[in-house]
Amino acid sequence: MQPEVPPQAVRESGMVSKALGEVLVRVQNVAAHAAVSRPVRLVAVSKTKPVEMLQEAYDAGQRVFGENYVQELLEKAPQLPGDISWHFIGHLQSNKAKAIVKSIPNLQAVETVDSVKLANLLDKAVTEAEWQRKLNIFVQVNTSGEESKFGVDPADVLSLARHVHTECPGLTLSGLMTIGMPDYTSRPENFECLNNCRSTVAEELGIPAQDLELSMGMSGDFEQAIEMGSTNVRVGSTIFGARNYSNK
Template sequence: MVEKAPQLPADISWHFIGHLQSNKVKALLEAVPNLSLLETVDSEKLANKLDSTVAALGRPPLAVFVQVNTSGEESKYGVEPQDCVALARHIHTSCSNLRLAGLMTIGMPDYSSRPENFQCLAECRSAVCEALGLPEAEVELSMGMSGDFEQAIEMGSTNVRVGSTIFGARQYNK
């Protein structure tokens, strides 16, 4: 994204999806001034780094989603479901340069998720909204990819990621 964004029109509203290391935050935010959403905040450390960098760059608040590991897979990033409220509360109350916009989860390795993964994220949203006094309609759920987006929508997803349906399967370097 850091390489490609400057080559494309400045009116694109970019969403970053994927694990972001805190030492890469400044480079990302400087190179992509029209980054409007970061979907994968998975720690207080990352939230704090984003918050301070957004402030230092004089940017408007950045919308973020808390990433929740609903499948329990060790290979996935994200907070455990029982830790979701604490991270959401930290962002909402301690990070004035971030706006808690929602929760997200990444599907299973075959790009599908079992219904319980989606149900878990919906339950996390309910718990976050109750704890923070937010209406559920104001907290998005980003779940579902090309292989399971219809099921995700049925279970409450407001944001799906269907890149491989649009662009084709990703080609990985060997």
């Protein structure tokens, strides 16, 4: 028996692929004129959305999806094609690190590493899972200075990045990530801060700056983020519509 499709998914059928196409055009147009070091990756953020909507985006060609909640990721990933690249973009509790690595073999990146403890647990989980590849890691930076936001202080980025790069053989330091302001938009100074952090990390670790990605920009500001060097944008509501937190 086919699972019942939620009414919201039926109502919005066809709209996801249209919105996705429009976002991709916007990303490509901005990237064509921006000084980015590589093609810009669009992460379709699907939190609170049913798998039917994700499948529609997949059928339209999208292959990179992001989830904020561990339980949603654990529930959705097995129901969707195995060639999806999953990015975890929410706060990851230490006791959930092993679960997402063990259960999601197509987990490509954790964008929210903000402690040595979490890095070590993810590294250990990759080893225990006997992956034949490394897990991509972004160090999350609190560029807005808000106490309510996770992420390391800009002054502590180098220390954590060095640890991931030199002490965690199962992990790849892919870049840096920021959320931005309390309303989940960012100001130019947030983007500039992350850029400056990347320059410091690259110089100190002897890594070409272009090899370190910048994950910044969401639905409200992804075009500005690309203009300022983002190579990984996380777009949710503009593709999937307003989120439903009634079950959260």
